[in-house]
Amino acid sequence: MGRNVSVNVEYLTRVEGHGNIVVNVQNGVLEKCELDIIESPRFFEGMLRGRSIFEAQHITCRICGICSCGHTLASIQAAEDAIGLKPSRQTTELRKFLLHMETLDSHILHIYLLVAPDLLGVKSFVPLIDTHHEVVRRALRMKKGCNDVCDILVGRHVHPISSIVGGFTKLPREKELDAMRDILFKMRPDMEETVKLAATFRFPHLERETECIALVNDTDEYPFLEGDIGSTDGKRWKKQDYRKVTNEFTVPHSSAKFCKASRDSYRVGALARFNLNAEKLHPKAKAAADAIGLKPIVTNPYLNTAAQLVECVHCLEDAIRILEAFKKKGVDQSEAVIVGLNETGRIKVRAGSGVGAVEVPRGILFHHYEVDAAGKIVNANCVIPTGQNLNNIEYDMKKLVPEMLDKTDEEITLGLEMLVRAYDPCISCSAHFLNVKFINR
Amino acid sequence: MGKPRVAFFDFACCEGCQLQVANMGEDLLAVLGAIDVVEFREVMSEKGEYDIAIIEGSITTSRDVERIKKIRQKAKVLMAYGSCATIGGVNGMKNNFELDHIRRYVYKDAAKYFETIPTRAVHQVVPVDYFVNGCPIYIPEFVKALKCALIGIPYKVPDHAVCVECKLNENECLYDKGLTCLGPVTKAGCNSWCVNHNNICYGCRGMVTNPAENGARDILEKYKIPMPWVENKMNMYNKVREHDEKEEAHGKKC
Numbered sequence: 001m002g003r004n005v006s007v008n009v010e011y012l013t014r015v016e017g018h019g020n021i022v023v024n025v026q027n028g029v030l031e032k033c034e035l036d037i038i039e040s041p042r043f044f045e046g047m048l049r050g051r052s053i054f055e056a057q058h059i060t061c062r063i064c065g066i067c068s069c070g071h072t073l074a075s076i077q078a079a080e081d082a083i084g085l086k087p088s089r090q091t092t093e094l095r096k097f098l099l100h101m102e103t104l105d106s107h108i109l110h111i112y113l114l115v116a117p118d119l120l121g122v123k124s125f126v127p128l129i130d131t132h133h134e135v136v137r138r139a140l141r142m143k144k145g146c147n148d149v150c151d152i153l154v155g156r157h158v159h160p161i162s163s164i165v166g167g168f169t170k171l172p173r174e175k176e177l178d179a180m181r182d183i184l185f186k187m188r189p190d191m192e193e194t195v196k197l198a199a200t201f202r203f204p205h206l207e208r209e210t211e212c213i214a215l216v217n218d219t220d221e222y223p224f225l226e227g228d229i230g231s232t233d234g235k236r237w238k239k240q241d242y243r244k245v246t247n248e249f250t251v252p253h254s255s256a257k258f259c260k261a262s263r264d265s266y267r268v269g270a271l272a273r274f275n276l277n278a279e280k281l282h283p284k285a286k287a288a289a290d291a292i293g294l295k296p297i298v299t300n301p302y303l304n305t306a307a308q309l310v311e312c313v314h315c316l317e318d319a320i321r322i323l324e325a326f327k328k329k330g331v332d333q334s335e336a337v338i339v340g341l342n343e344t345g346r347i348k349v350r351a352g353s354g355v356g357a358v359e360v361p362r363g364i365l366f367h368h369y370e371v372d373a374a375g376k377i378v379n380a381n382c383v384i385p386t387g388q389n390l391n392n393i394e395y396d397m398k399k400l401v402p403e404m405l406d407k408t409d410e411e412i413t414l415g416l417e418m419l420v421r422a423y424d425p426c427i428s429c430s431a432h433f434l435n436v437k438f439i440n441r
Numbered sequence: 442m443g444k445p446r447v448a449f450f451d452f453a454c455c456e457g458c459q460l461q462v463a464n465m466g467e468d469l470l471a472v473l474g475a476i477d478v479v480e481f482r483e484v485m486s487e488k489g490e491y492d493i494a495i496i497e498g499s500i501t502t503s504r505d506v507e508r509i510k511k512i513r514q515k516a517k518v519l520m521a522y523g524s525c526a527t528i529g530g531v532n533g534m535k536n537n538f539e540l541d542h543i544r545r546y547v548y549k550d551a552a553k554y555f556e557t558i559p560t561r562a563v564h565q566v567v568p569v570d571y572f573v574n575g576c577p578i579y580i581p582e583f584v585k586a587l588k589c590a591l592i593g594i595p596y597k598v599p600d601h602a603v604c605v606e607c608k609l610n611e612n613e614c615l616y617d618k619g620l621t622c623l624g625p626v627t628k629a630g631c632n633s634w635c636v637n638h639n640n641i642c643y644g645c646r647g648m649v650t651n652p653a654e655n656g657a658r659d660i661l662e663k664y665k666i667p668m669p670w671v672e673n674k675m676n677m678y679n680k681v682r683e684h685d686e687k688e689e690a691h692g693k694k695c
Binding site: 041042044045046049051059062063066068124126129136141143147154159162164336338339340 | 465532535621
């Protein structure tokens with residue numbers, strides 16, 4: 001079969017960031033299959049040099065509006081690791097709660113507004129306002145719920161105000177705990193409807209076994225904030241050894257910097273977490289996984305969206321658990337930290353190196369800082385989940401295209417777009433994202 | 442008369458401001474009832490003609506310059522929203538460094554593939570009709586500015602200090618707590634968002650055009666705060682103002 005296919009999707013839509021897909025099939029042979037990143041580089045790691053370690057979180061959360069809380073928490077973890085500060089149990093619980101809200105918010109955005117239009121056969125959620133009015137209202141209501149909780153806890157979701165190195169500048173009081181709990185209680189019926197809706201989704205088929213990487217631990221907690229780095233290939237690393245996992249390397253023909261751990265590529269994100277830690281999910285989340293027929297190990301990349309749904313249920317229920325615990329024991333207001341402690345020298349700094357490894361909506365995120373004795377940043381490195389997934393997405397695309405050669409160009413394009421969207425890529429995070437298309441190769 | 446066609450575009454930014462819009466929840470449906478959104482890449486695949494262009498992000502490559510000029514030509518009205526678009530924002534910190542050095546620091550051998558120019562705010566490249574400052578945007582202000590754009594009257598970003606709002610919110614002055622805060626020299630309009638949550642003002646809405654310089658100097662002297670320290674803080678969001686100052690020196694007011 002001498003089929004030629006040329007796909008060139010400029011400005012891939014419904015992903016957070018800018019990307020192009022380029023595919024070239026000549027005489028039935030796949031010659032090129034790339035996901036190009038065209039986000040303007042912003043040089044965050046370079047800009048951090050010389051700034052105070054206490055400013056790192058404020059700056060790096062602005063790498064991405066969607067994962068702003070995740071970047072905040074990875075940055076704080078790296079900073080605290082570098083200067084040898086151990087957060088209190090209360091602070092850690094509140095940080096886990098904050099991370100749950102962001103994961104829930106981000107997954108809802110992805111499932112309803114970015115993926116559902118494909119599965120319902122429309123171009124965006126806008127036509128759904130007329131045809132699926134209740135579905136759209138529910139999605140927006142759930143997102144608003146997450147945002148309202150973040151407003152109460154940290155001032156706002158996009159670039160949280162009160163979460164800093166050392167803890168929180170403002171802690172919730174009794175009536176604020178109640179307000180947050182009410183919002184989450186009200187979200188439960190919407191979550192039930194969401195699970196029912198997801199059970200009707202028919203995802204495209206593609207099977208490709210790959211290595212999955214996510215945080216793992218020895219407790220019974222589904223890990224988002226604390227743990228070692230684990231792999232479905234049975235390996236385990238300390239977070240300080242993250243470079244042994246990411247192994248960023250350059251491909252001779254494209255200058256693209258890709259990641260690989262034990263094999264050619266690996267995946268991070270909801271599906272990787274599910275494959276590694278499914279047995280630790282909240283019982284209601286396990287029930288949701290059963291309802292939509294999701295069992296580890298899942299090898300269809302399109303089902304990342306289904307794994308996100310399962311995590312939504314988990315995050316909602318675990319967030320309620322954390323709030324209930326605070327309702328019982330109360331919040332110790334004396335733990336509130338004063339911003340600018342560094343200015344008055346109240347937090348001791350020391351020269352050192354620190355790593356933050358946090359599961360953000362799209363997968364494991366690493367921040368790494370080196371600071372001098374005065375607490376100034378000397379070196380900074382951020383490895384974002386989408387960067388780690390990029391290599392894996394290309395392998396998936398290379399598996400998909402030959403299987404679709406009997407389809408029209410439009411169908412192939414849509415299949416590829418849906419595949420890339422399933423990873424929920426966040427290209428605005430391209431703190432350093434090395435995937436460049438050579439013009440003359 | 443048809444509804445005005447609105448297109449959202451993003452340049453170098455975190456896309457947090459368009460997320461602020463998406464985060465309006467069900468209120469978003471009310472806004473969508475008054476306008477016809479023809480382009481919003483993050484959540485839409487449709488593309489079309491537009492009357493109002495809403496721009497997020499800074500201009501940081503020569504490709505950006507060409508793209509924003511084309512958008513300006515097509516749009517009857519252009520709004521810049523968020524710190525990156527209105528004052529350069531955190532992207533401006535790049536201008537503290539020699540561009541070639543920072544490129545090589547981040548991208549090593551591949552630096553040559555990452556073309557970059559000094560960060561600029563949108564109005565430093567094309568004329569801007571409406572400004573909505575802040576990192577991220579404050580939704581009540583965005584709605585107000587959008588309403589002004591829809592009925593064709595100007596919207597002016599408040600040009601008094603954040604301190605005015607902060608006092609009305611009865612916050613204790615951070616200088617009295619021994620901290621440094623950019624509230625006294627930063628444009629109001631955010632309802633002193635950060636200080637209300639016990640953080641300091643980082644100056645994300647840009648400097649007031651006519652700050653009480655002597656008063657500010659007195660404060661710094663009173664609390665023994667070194668000037669370079671304050672300048673360093675100001676350069677987190679406001680480094681790009683230097684382009685405006687150069688323009689003014691040449692007698693061309695933006």
